[in-house]
Amino acid sequence: MSDLTTLTIRFHPLHDDVAVPRRATEGSAGYDLAAYLRGGEARVATAGGVTPRPAAVSDGEWRVTLEPGERALIPLGFKAQLPSGFEAQVRPRSGTSFRKGLEIPNAPGTIDADFPDEWMVIVRNGTDAPMHITHGERIAQVVFARYAVLEWERAEVAVSTDRVGGFGST
Helix, strand or coil: CCCCCCCCEEEEEEECCCCCCCCCCCCCEEEEEEECCCCCEEEEECCEEEEEEEEEEEEEEEEEEEEEEEEEEEEEEEECCCCEEEEEEEECHHHHHHHHHHEEEHHHHHCCCCCCCCCCCEEEEEECCCCCCCCCEEEEEEEECCCCCCEEEECCCCCCCCCCCCCCCC
């Protein structure tokens, strides 16, 4: 049995009703991330820059509508500080991507340990119809990963395999 140290993420809710992200099951790697739109807004990417789009109440729920192909930053309603040496990787939820067509265009998006502001998720409506993002809807997941800080050194790099001419991955 290994000696595991419990590491802690500092969670700062920006609203009284924001819940800590949770894993769906004991074996889940990802923690679900939910949109926080109550009284807020999304930031929609346009040809002229970024435009705020206020959430509106429809059918008793706060939501934002994205037109086909539109990209937006969706707020999560909290800030968090990760332990040193960790990053948060924001990824699509497979069910949401499959059933709804919601895309995370920069997946995995990285949130650094020293990022001080509200966490948000970049989403894209990957369908040919308007899409509603609803307050509290699970729109993405986050997986935490350790990383190493390495030094760069200017040096000659020799051919060490027969993989010359590729793209650097398999």
